[in-house]
Amino acid sequence: MQEVLIGKAARRSQRLSGKLRYRTKEAFWGVVCVLPAILGFLLWQLGPIVGSLLLAFTDWSVAGVPHWIGSANFQRIFFNDELFYKSLSVTLSYALLSVPLTMLFAFALALLLNQKLAGTRIFRTIFYLPSTVPVIASSVLWLWLFNPDFGLLNAILDQLGLPKQQWIYDEATVLPSLILMNLWSVGPMMIIFLAGLQGIPRYLYEAVEVDGGNALHKLWHITVPLLTPTILFNLILSIIDTLQAFTQPYVMTQGGPNNASLLYVLYLYRKAFKEAQMGYASALAWILFVFIAVVSFLVMRSSRRWVYYEGGER
Amino acid sequence: MTATRQLLKHAPAGKSRLIWSRVIARVCNYLFCLVVGSLMLLPLIWLVRSSLMSLDQIFRYPPELVPKPLQWQNYPEALTTIPFFLYLQNTVFILLPSVLGTVVTATLAAFGFSRLRWRGRDLVFNVLLSSLMLPYAITLIPTFILWARLGLVNSTWPLIVPRWFGGGAFYIFLLRQFFRTIPRELDEAALLDGANPLHILWFIIVPLSRPALIAVTIFSALSAWNDFLGPLIYLNDSNKFTLALGLSEFAGLYSSQWHLLMAAAFVVIAPVALLFFFAQKYFIRGIALTATK
Numbered sequence: 001m002q003e004v005l006i007g008k009a010a011r012r013s014q015r016l017s018g019k020l021r022y023r024t025k026e027a028f029w030g031v032v033c034v035l036p037a038i039l040g041f042l043l044w045q046l047g048p049i050v051g052s053l054l055l056a057f058t059d060w061s062v063a064g065v066p067h068w069i070g071s072a073n074f075q076r077i078f079f080n081d082e083l084f085y086k087s088l089s090v091t092l093s094y095a096l097l098s099v100p101l102t103m104l105f106a107f108a109l110a111l112l113l114n115q116k117l118a119g120t121r122i123f124r125t126i127f128y129l130p131s132t133v134p135v136i137a138s139s140v141l142w143l144w145l146f147n148p149d150f151g152l153l154n155a156i157l158d159q160l161g162l163p164k165q166q167w168i169y170d171e172a173t174v175l176p177s178l179i180l181m182n183l184w185s186v187g188p189m190m191i192i193f194l195a196g197l198q199g200i201p202r203y204l205y206e207a208v209e210v211d212g213g214n215a216l217h218k219l220w221h222i223t224v225p226l227l228t229p230t231i232l233f234n235l236i237l238s239i240i241d242t243l244q245a246f247t248q249p250y251v252m253t254q255g256g257p258n259n260a261s262l263l264y265v266l267y268l269y270r271k272a273f274k275e276a277q278m279g280y281a282s283a284l285a286w287i288l289f290v291f292i293a294v295v296s297f298l299v300m301r302s303s304r305r306w307v308y309y310e311g312g313e314r
Numbered sequence: 315m316t317a318t319r320q321l322l323k324h325a326p327a328g329k330s331r332l333i334w335s336r337v338i339a340r341v342c343n344y345l346f347c348l349v350v351g352s353l354m355l356l357p358l359i360w361l362v363r364s365s366l367m368s369l370d371q372i373f374r375y376p377p378e379l380v381p382k383p384l385q386w387q388n389y390p391e392a393l394t395t396i397p398f399f400l401y402l403q404n405t406v407f408i409l410l411p412s413v414l415g416t417v418v419t420a421t422l423a424a425f426g427f428s429r430l431r432w433r434g435r436d437l438v439f440n441v442l443l444s445s446l447m448l449p450y451a452i453t454l455i456p457t458f459i460l461w462a463r464l465g466l467v468n469s470t471w472p473l474i475v476p477r478w479f480g481g482g483a484f485y486i487f488l489l490r491q492f493f494r495t496i497p498r499e500l501d502e503a504a505l506l507d508g509a510n511p512l513h514i515l516w517f518i519i520v521p522l523s524r525p526a527l528i529a530v531t532i533f534s535a536l537s538a539w540n541d542f543l544g545p546l547i548y549l550n551d552s553n554k555f556t557l558a559l560g561l562s563e564f565a566g567l568y569s570s571q572w573h574l575l576m577a578a579a580f581v582v583i584a585p586v587a588l589l590f591f592f593a594q595k596y597f598i599r600g601i602a603l604t605a606t607k
Contacts, residue, residue, distance in 0.1 A: 040479025132590045134583065135542060139565075140565045140579045285454070
C-alpha cells in the first residue's frame with residue numbers, strides 16, 4: 001500500500017518536474033525568439049528617440065562636433081522661424097481636409113462593396129488597384145494628370161465647359177490637388193472598413209426592417225455605431241500618416257508654389273539633409289512627435305464617448 | 315431580371331413596391347460602382363495611353379485618347395535612357411534579404427509573443443506595439459547618424475539590417491493575430507510527443523499559417539519595392555540607386571518627355587499590379603487581419 005503511494009507520488013513529482021522543466025524551456029525559447037525584435041526596438045526606435053531628444057539641444061551638423069546649446073533651437077523655431085509656422089499651418093490644413101475626406105470616401109466605397117451584388121469582387125479589385133501603385137510612380141503619373149496644358153484633368157474640365165485649373169501650380173489649389181490624389185488610393189482603409197462592415201450581424205438590420213426603418217435608419221443606428229471601433233482605428237492611423245506625408249510633395253511640388261505645400265516632414269528633411277542642420281531638425285522632429293502624441297491621446301480620450309464596444313464596456 | 319418579374323407577379327401590392335425599391339437600389343448601386351470604378355481606372359488608362367504615344371501626339375490639343383500609331387519603342391527607349399536593369403538589380407538585392415529577414419524574425423517574435431509563456435510577455439509586446447504609432451520622422455536623424463558613424467552611408471546595409479531585427483511591429487502584430495487563432499491543443503499534443511518549442515513552431519505553426527506568412531512576404535516585398543525615403547537618404551551614387559529613386563531622378567532630368575516617363579512609371583507599377591491580381595486574397599485578408607482585435 002505504502003509502496004504504491006510512494007510510487008504515485010514519485011511519478012507525480014516526476015511529471016511536475018517535467019512540466020516545470022518545460023516551463024523553463026518555454027520561457028527560455030520565448031525570450032530567444034523575441035530577442036531580435038526587442039533589440040530592433042531598442043536600436044531603431046527607443047535609442048533614436050532618446051538620441052534625437054539629446055540632439056535637439058545641440059547645434060550639430062553632420063561634419064563637426066556637437067555643442068550643447070540648451071534650448072536655443074527651440075527658441076529659434078518658436079520665435080524666429082517663419083517657415084516653421086508656415087509648414088505647421090500647411091500641414092494642419094492639409095490634415096484637416098485630407099483625413100475626413102479620405103475616410104468618408106473609403107467608407108462610401110466600402111458601403112458600395114458591402115451590398116453583396118454579383119460582380120462586387122471585380123469592383124473591389126478596381127477600387128483597390130490604385131493603392132498598389134508605388135507612391136513614386138503615382139506622383140509622376142499625377143504630375144502628368146495635373147499638367148495645366150495637356151493633362152487629363154484639365155481636358156475633362158474643358159469638356160464639361162468648366163474653367164481650367166492650375167492644380168499643383170497654384171497656391172490656392174495645391175493642397176486640394178494633393179488630397180484629390182489621396183482619394184485615389186484609399187484601398188487599404190476601404191478594406192478595413194469593409195472587414196468591419198462584414199462583421200456586423202445581419203439580424204440587427206432585420207430588426208430595423210421589422211420596425212419599419214429604411215436604409216438611412218440602418219446606416220445611422222446600426223452601421224455607424226457598430227463601426228466606431230474601426231473608425232477609431234482608421235482615424236488614428238490616418239492622422240499619423242497624413243501629418244507625416246513626404247514623398248508626394250517632395251517629388252511633385254518641392255513645397256511650392258511659394259511654400260504653399262511645404263508639409264512639415266518636407267521642411268524637416270530640408271533642414272536635416274539639405275542644410276545639414278541635424279540638431280535643429282531633431283528639435284523640429286520632437287515638436288512633431290509631441291504634437292502627434294497629444295493629438296492621438298486626445299482622440300483616444302474622446303473615443304470613450306463615441307466608440308461603441310460590444311458588451312457595453314471597453 | 316426574370317426572377318424579379320416572377321416575384322412581382324406573386325407579390326401583394328405593398329410588397330411589390332418594396333421589391334421595386336430594391337431593384338432600383340441595386341441598379342443605383344451598380345451605376346455608382348461603374349462610375350467610381352471608371353474614375354479610378356482613368357488615371358491608369360491615361361498612363362498606358364501616354365506611354366504609347368509619340369511626343370508629337372502627346373502635346374496635341376485637345377488631347378487624344380488613342381495613340382496612333384502605337385509607339386512601342388518608347389519602352390526600350392525609356393529603359394535605356396536610365397540604366398533600368400541596374401536599378402532593377404539593385405532593388406532586388408535590397409528586396410530579397412529584407413523580405414527574408416522580416417519573415418524569419420517577425421515569425422520568431424510573433425511565436426514568442428503568442429505561443430510561449432514567459433513573465434512580462436504581454437507588457438513587452440505592448441511596448442513594442444506602441445512603436446506602430448511612433449512617427450518615423452523622430453527616428454530618422456539619429457538612425458542616419460548611427461549609420462554615418464559606422465561609415466555605412468551610401469551602402470545597402472542601412473536598408474537591410476533593420477529588417478533582420480523583427481522587421482517592424484506591424485508584421486509581428488499581424489502574425490501574432492493569426493497564430494492566436496491556431497488551437498492550443500495542437501501544441502499540447504506535440505508536447506506529449508516530446509516536442510520542444512522550435513518543433514512546435516516549425517511543424518505546427520508555420521504550416522498552418524501560410525496565408526499570414528504569404529501576406530507578410532507580400533507586404534514587406536512591396537514596402538522594399540516602394541520605399542523612397544530610405545534609398546533617398548542612404549544611397550548617393552547613382553549606380554546604387556533603386557528603381558523608385560531612379561524614377562524620381564528620371565522625372566527630374568526629363569521632365570517634359572512625358573511619353574518616356576509614363577513608360578518608365580508603367581514598368582515600375584506593372585510587377586506590383588500583377589502581384590496584386592494573383593495574390594489578391596492575401597492582400598485583403600492580411601489588411602483585414604490587422605484591424606481585428
